[in-house]
Amino acid sequence: MTSLEPADLLAWPELFLTAEPGAPTALLAGGCTGCRRTAFPRAARCPACGAATRPTELRGPAVLDTCTAVLSTPPGALVEAPYEVGVARFPAARICVIGLLTERIEPGTMVDVVVHEPYPGGRTFGFRPVGAADRDLAPGPRTTPSAERLL
C-alpha cells in the first residue's frame, strides 16, 4: 500500500478532462489496486478497502440506465430548470454516475461522456446519445443506437 499523506486529502479532485463544450471527454476516476472497485470522483485511497488507487478514465459508450428531470430551479443552482438528469452505467468499471443529460434521452440508450455547458460559461460533464453529434450536423432520422445493439 502506498502511503496517503494528510495533505492529499485537502485537494478536491478534478472531475473530467477539460475541453470545448460538446467535445467527448472522460470522467477522472480511481481504480483500486486491491479490491478492483472504481471510485468517482477519484480518491487517493480506495474508500471501500483502503488500498491505493491508480487514475482511470471513464469514457463512453455507457448505458443510460434511468433518467429523470428537475422541473424547478433548486436553491444555489446556476443551471435553470427544467433540465434532464440521468444515471450512466459504465459496464467494464462496474460503476454508475449521475450526471446532466444534453437532451431528453430514453433509458437504454448508449451515451458518450461530453463536456457540457449547463449555463453560460459553466463547464461540467454531461451524457449525450452516441452519434448525436453527427446527427446534429446532418439531416436525417433522429435515431440513436440502443444498448442492445452496441453491447
Next chain:
Amino acid sequence: MRDVVIAGVGIHPFGRFDYGYRELGAYAAEDCLRDAGLTADEVDLVLVANVGAEMAKGHNVVNRLRHTGKPIVNVEAACASSGSALALGAALISSGAHRSVLCIGVEKAPRGFIGASGFETWQIETGLGVNPLYFAIQAGELLRDTEATEADLAEVSVKNHRHAVHNPNAMYRKEISREEVLESREVCPPLRLLLLCAPNEGAAAALLMHSDEARRRGITHPVRLTAAALVSRGPDDWFVPAPAFPVDRTSLSERAAQLAYEQAGIGPADVDIVECQDTDAASELLAYRELGLCAPGEEAALLRSGDTALGGRRPVNVSGGLLSKGEPLGASGLGQVHELVTQLRGHAGARQVEGARVGLGHVMGAGHNSCVVVVQR
C-alpha cells in the same frame, strides 16, 4: 438487546407553527415526562436530535424545562438523527452508564427543498444537489425492475393519507384520491408533489430507562426497546449526496434491519406494525423489501394485497407516515416511536392495530445512515 424500556413518550403535532424549535422541543419533552411520571431533574442525560437549528440547541430546549445541571448532548444524523439518539441512549443504559435518558427530537425546517444535504459545490451549481432527484432515480429503478407502476406509487400516498385522517399529530388529515396524486405537479419524474413528503416542524420524545429502574419506580407495563441498530455507509452503499454508485450496490436499510432483527432476536414474520421512512412513495415500497416484509420484486403485490393498510395483516405507516405527517427531520424517528408505543399500549383509537405486540421503526438519512428500532410489549 435487553433491559431497556420506554417509560414514556411525548409529541408535539407535526405541521407549521408560529413559535420556535425551543418551544416545540420543550412541549414534547414535558409531554413525555408527564407520561412517565418524572420531572426533568430526575433524568440522568438528555439527548437532543436536530438537524437545522443553532449551536447548543438541545441546551436551549432543556432550558425551557429546568436547569438540571445534568449532561445534554446534541445528536445530528440528517433524517436518522432521532434514531441515532435512541441508539446512543439505549447503549448508555445497557452499559449501565445511565439509568434514564430522555431523547428529544425537534425540527423547524424551512419551506421548500431541503438545503445543505452535504452536496459538493459543483453538484449544487450544476443542479445535481437536490434531494428529490435521488429519490426519483430510486423510483425509476423500482418501476423499471419490478411490477410496480405509477398507480402503485399513488396508492402508497392514498393509503397513508387515509391513515392520517385518524391521527391528530399529522399535518395533512384529508383523504386524497389516486387521480389527485397522479395529477399533482411533477417534481422529478416519476415523482410528483403528492408522492413526496414535505419537510415541516414538530417534536417527539421518548424516555429510555433501565428495566430495574422502571420496576423500582412502579412503571408496570413499559414497552421494551429490544433493538436500535444504526449503520453508516459501507463499501457498496449509495444515498444522498454521493454522485456515483457501484453497479451491484447494497442497501443500508437492509443492513440496519438485519442487525435490528438480530438484536431483538426476532424475524420479519414476528413484526405486527411498521413505521418506515416514506420520504417518497417509492421509498416505502423499497422499504418493504429492505425490511424483509416481502421478497425483492414483490413490493407492489404486497401493497395491492392490502396487508400494509390499516386492517391488513401487517400495517405500514398507520400514523400516516411522513407523506401525511410531514417530515421534521430531527423528530421523525421519535415520532415513529411515539406511534409504535401508543399502538402497543392499545391507545391509538380509530387507527389502532388490534393486538399489536411487536413494532418496527425505520429511518434513513442523507450522508448515508439508517436506523431501525424494534419495540415490544
